[in-house]
Amino acid sequence: MTASAxxxxxxxxxxxxxxxxxxxxxxxxxxxxxxxxxLDVGCDPIGNLKAAEIDPTSxxxxxxxxxxxxxxxxxxNFLFTRILLARKRALRTERLMVLAHEETLDGARRLVxxxxxxxxxxxxxxxxxxxxxxxxxxxxTIEIFVNKHTIPCHGAIIRSGGKTIAFTSDTAxxxxxxxxxxxxxxxxGECFGLAVDAGP
Numbered sequence: 001m002t003a004s005a006x007x008x009x010x011x012x013x014x015x016x017x018x019x020x021x022x023x024x025x026x027x028x029x030x031x032x033x034x035x036x037x038x039l040d041v042g043c044d045p046i047g048n049l050k051a052a053e054i055d056p057t058s059x060x061x062x063x064x065x066x067x068x069x070x071x072x073x074x075x076x077n078f079l080f081t082r083i084l085l086a087r088k089r090a091l092r093t094e095r096l097m098v099l100a101h102e103e104t105l106d107g108a109r110r111l112v113x114x115x116x117x118x119x120x121x122x123x124x125x126x127x128x129x130x131x132x133x134x135x136x137x138x139x140x141t142i143e144i145f146v147n148k149h150t151i152p153c154h155g156a157i158i159r160s161g162g163k164t165i166a167f168t169s170d171t172a173x174x175x176x177x178x179x180x181x182x183x184x185x186x187x188x189g190e191c192f193g194l195a196v197d198a199g200p
Contacts, residue, residue: 008033009163009186014048016190018070024048025070026169028188032160034137037061039156039167039188041074046081056082057089061097061136065169066153067107075108076115079123095124099134101144101154102127133159145180147171149192157184 010031015024025042133141140160147153155168166181170192
């Protein structure tokens with residue numbers, strides 16, 4: 001696992017593989033002065049957080065870029081285990097924010113209901129609209145932008161404490177990205193091959 005720090009901001013790569021046989025699937029931990037967020041959860045968010053020695057109950061928010069399993073299939077596992085850990089330690093945790101474009105958010109909620117039909121896994125499910133900032137904390141916001149992928153997929157811009165982090169997830173080159181990400185202090189760019197490389 002690698003880390004990068006820029007003045008009270010920490011980013012840890014929890015996973016960046018397309019399938020779990022190759023390694024931990026896509027998830028990035030971002031910590032700013034006022035918020036801790038997962039960008040995608042991959043297939044095994046709890047295992048990846050444990051390996052990085054990050055307490056799942058300390059996470060404030062999860063952002064889901066799209067519904068492919070290597071990016072979002074671990075959401076139910078994360079919600080369930082976070083609640084169990086908080087209960088076991090008698091912790092009062094804030095409700096987790098789960099943020100995504102509305103279509104992705106609906107799919108993630110359905111996935112949680114399929115995997116845990118007998119449980120209420122409380123979270124604040126917050127739909128995001130393109131280029132409309134939503135508050136993560138007193139001085140942190142997140143907004144989304146369109147990526148080019150085989151299904152609806154969105155990147156995110158996090159602004160916190162005067163710093164800007166841009167995140168793309170499984171995207172082919174997009175003509176709007178240079179202007180959207182201009183001036184970012186850190187760009188996490190996960191690329192998706194062109195048709196010539198990856199097929200239609």
